[in-house]
Amino acid sequence: MSDKGRNDEDDAALRARLESLSRQLAQKKEGASAPPPVGSDLTGGNVGRAMTLGFRVMSEFVAAIIVGVVLGWQFDVWLGTAPALLIVFLALGTAAGFWNVYRIATQPTGPKRAGDNTK
Amino acid sequence: MAAAQGIDPIHQFEVLPLFGGQMGTATFTNASLFMVIVVAAISFLMIVGTSGRALVPGRLQAAAEMAYEFVASTVRGTAGESGMRFFPFVFSLFMFVLFSNLIGLIPYTFTVTSQIIVTFAFAALVIGIVIVYGLYKHGAHFLHLFVPSGVHPVLLPFIVLIEIISFVSRPISLSVRLFANMLAGHITLKVFGGFVAMLLGAGAYSVIAPLPLAATVALTAFELLVAFLQAYVFAILTCVYLNDAIHPGH
Numbered sequence: 001m002s003d004k005g006r007n008d009e010d011d012a013a014l015r016a017r018l019e020s021l022s023r024q025l026a027q028k029k030e031g032a033s034a035p036p037p038v039g040s041d042l043t044g045g046n047v048g049r050a051m052t053l054g055f056r057v058m059s060e061f062v063a064a065i066i067v068g069v070v071l072g073w074q075f076d077v078w079l080g081t082a083p084a085l086l087i088v089f090l091a092l093g094t095a096a097g098f099w100n101v102y103r104i105a106t107q108p109t110g111p112k113r114a115g116d117n118t119k
Numbered sequence: 120m121a122a123a124q125g126i127d128p129i130h131q132f133e134v135l136p137l138f139g140g141q142m143g144t145a146t147f148t149n150a151s152l153f154m155v156i157v158v159a160a161i162s163f164l165m166i167v168g169t170s171g172r173a174l175v176p177g178r179l180q181a182a183a184e185m186a187y188e189f190v191a192s193t194v195r196g197t198a199g200e201s202g203m204r205f206f207p208f209v210f211s212l213f214m215f216v217l218f219s220n221l222i223g224l225i226p227y228t229f230t231v232t233s234q235i236i237v238t239f240a241f242a243a244l245v246i247g248i249v250i251v252y253g254l255y256k257h258g259a260h261f262l263h264l265f266v267p268s269g270v271h272p273v274l275l276p277f278i279v280l281i282e283i284i285s286f287v288s289r290p291i292s293l294s295v296r297l298f299a300n301m302l303a304g305h306i307t308l309k310v311f312g313g314f315v316a317m318l319l320g321a322g323a324y325s326v327i328a329p330l331p332l333a334a335t336v337a338l339t340a341f342e343l344l345v346a347f348l349q350a351y352v353f354a355i356l357t358c359v360y361l362n363d364a365i366h367p368g369h
Contacts (some may be wrong), residue, residue: 052349059299
């Protein structure tokens with residue numbers, strides 16, 4: 001009699017333990033599958049991804065400055081205002097470069113951006 | 120020294136007529152040959168892979184389906200459901216860039232994407248589609264892309280100029296990034312491979328020849344990763360730019 005009672009007790013304790021374990025497991029799974037807070041570009045820890053991001057930042061920054069210089073130079077040739085527009089557009093191009101980098105930093109273009117695109 | 124001709128790292132990027140003769144406007148070069156090979160490889164994967172239509176996919180079908188699913192989720196996640204009308208374009212672009220990068224890693228092949236004119240043509244095509252589709256779909260409203268709302272009127276001309284420069288810089292950064300990654304990777308591989316040959320021919324120093332050899336092995340694995348990541352970045356930035364054409368209102 002008492003033996004059977006102890007068995008039931010054991011069963012109940014085991015079941016409770018199993019439930020708590022599966023709850024923990026479910027919580028862990030939920031946490032793991034939740035999207036990373038800043039998009040996949042920045043959280044990818046490996047070297048390849050980091051280098052890709054670095055290359056992106058560099059190329060966007062440099063490209064904007066080059067575009068600014070070429071535009072300023074060409075407008076100078078057309079309008080005959082020797083160095084003035086070159087300087088202005090160099091500054092604007094640099095600003096555009098920083099603006100590009102800022103945009104990469106604030107909204108990383110990872111695949112998990114579905115929320116932004118409903119507008 | 121015999122190794123001397125093996126260490127010209129630029130030689131691999133030379134575009135040469137394949138069947139002799141002079142370079143003309145429509146000469147079939149080694150670059151053309153590898154473009155044909157890339158297109159043939161993609162066609163083989165997609166046509167043969169999907170022709171079975173098995174419910175339980177085989178290896179080839181699984182690869183074809185994975186490629187489709189991967190690009191489709193990228194397009195959906197970045198440009199939304201309405202971006203799916205550009206799916207054929209993005210998919211072709213991604214597969215071409217990916218296969219060019221991967222085939223270029225095989226020794227004695229030619230890397231199509233290491234030519235700036237190829238990558239710039241792709242980038243110009245992307246930006247051209249963005250402009251034409253944006254103007255066709257939204258008319259003048261597309262130009263709101265360059266005019267952010269809530270900016271002080273005094274600052275507005277500068278902001279618009281900066282936005283225009285930033286927009287014009289997109290095809291340049293898109294093409295230069297892919298081209299530079301491929302070019303730099305292949306030159307690095309070639310230089311390290313050349314070190315091995317030079318060290319082997321340098322008497323007692325040949326004991327350290329395995330060091331650059333190990334670096335070459337590691338770099339090849341790294342280049343494989345870069346080849347995939349660059350194709351992915353190219354595809355995802357195409358989607359981001361197309362998203363601007365579909366939803367220009369910021």
